[in-house]
Amino acid sequence: MTAEHRTHLFWLAAFAGLLLLLALFRPILLPFVLGFLLAYFLNPVADRLEAAGLRRTFGVALIIAFTMAFAIAAVTLLLPLLFDQLKQMLAALPSDLDRLRASVDAVLRERTGARYPSIQEGINKMIADLQANLGTSLGGLATWIWNGGTALINLLSLALVTPMVVYYLLVDWHKIVSRFHSWLPRDHADTIGQLLDDVNAAVGAFVRGQGALCLILGIFYAVGLSLLGLRYGVLIGLTTGLLSFVPVVGWCFGVALGLAVTLSQYGSDMTMLGLTFAVFFIGQILEAFLSPSLVGEKIGLHPVWMIFALFAFSYLFGFVGTLIAVPVSAALAVVVRFAFARYLESDVYKGTVVANTGVAEAQGSKHSR
Structure with a gap:
């Protein structure tokens, strides 16, 4: 086996190992992934504050404080409105589908003439199937969101761990990037x-x-x-x-x-x-x-x-x-x-x-x- 082949095998094994680790730790990844994404997006802001003369630790703390204030405001002001509208939509969905069918029927009756009965039968069947499967679909969606989004110790860990991850990543961002670059294979x-x-x-x-x-x-x-x-x-x-x-x-x-x-x-x-x-x-x-x-x-x-x-x-x-x-x-x-x-x-x-x-x-x- 040549040196080039050994190098290729090493990187394939490293990539496979990374995928295996991600699969094993998937249930606890959310606060860390979310923290990394937020740190990546907010790093330019931290750089600008540091360039303006603020110490990086203070600038990062300021950024996190404003971000958390915005998140709390969104949760307390916007989410109740969205959940209320979603609740109303789900409660009114069966009657809305009936009205939608009546409206579509009126338009089709006027536009299609003799072909209307066969078209109406197809539309009625489609809406009936949608109503029959609605509960199952919404239940499956809720289960997917719960299993994927809150499969942690509890939701409180997301609120506590994510800001800590963001803070430490932002403070040491350039050190982490520099260290990562120093680990790259020298030939490439x-x-x-x-x-x-x-x-x-x-x-x-x-x-x-x-x-x-x-x-x-x-x-x-x-x-x-x-x-x-x-x-x-x-x-x-x-x-x-x-x-x-x-x-x-x-x-x-x-x-x-x-x-x-x-x-x-x-x-x-x-x-x-x-x-x-x-x-x-x-x-x-x-x-x-x-x-x-x-x-x-x-x-x-x-x-x-x-x-x-x-x-x-x-x-x-x-x-x-x-x-x-x-x-x-x-x-x-x-x-x-x-x-x-x-x-x-x-x-x-x-x-x-x-x-x-x-x-x-x-x-x-x-x-x-």
Whole structure:
């Protein structure tokens, strides 16, 4: 076995060991993963405060205090409203589905004429199946959230451990990064360092930028739908903004749910349907206008890649996987592009003819000397 093969086996074994450790400690990972993500996002703020003359420990303590104050305000002010709207939505869902069916029937009867009976039968069956499976689906969703999101000693540990993890990571962030770089294999340190810089730039640009964009869109949709008088407007708007982390998916979800609620609330009122759609259409224009400045134009994350990452990581690691899916998918996209560029430069891609030509030219130049 050559030295190169031994090196490859070492890194494969190290990667497999890391996956095994993540699988073993999955039930207790949430506060540490959440703490690392928060520290990563807040590190630029800590750097700016330190550059302004504040001691890093004091600046980090200030950041954590403001972050916790914001979280407490959100929990005490916003979450009760969201839970109240969610409770109302679930309680009214059977009657809303009946009204939705009546509204759709009225539109279809007018538009389809003789074909209406067969179309009506299909729609009635679909809604009946949805009502029958609603309880099971919601129960399964609640179980998944509970098992993945609170499979810890208790919820109190999340509130206590996460700020501690954020504090110590932020205080020692640059020491940790420097130590990690010192552990890189010396023969490939420059290449790996450049790759890590590219990963950091891509993840930072996408996650921070897309996070800000989602917040803006969520507020816009919530305010717009609430001004229309749409029931559950805040819940639908903020959920649409959150799901906008995956381009197109959030918008499609919001349009479908918004129009469905409009139909159940206002019937086939084309004015209200048009106004609801206009809110989401303007949101798309706002996203297209803000995205280049907030996210950047060359991140290169395809929506299908992000959807796959969300499914894959949530399947492997539960709720923790959902948290890390987007940043990890951004990092993997950079690694895949790097590997593909290396492949295009290799003899495997260029073929033996090109490789042999290069060897012959090298030997010819050697003999000519």
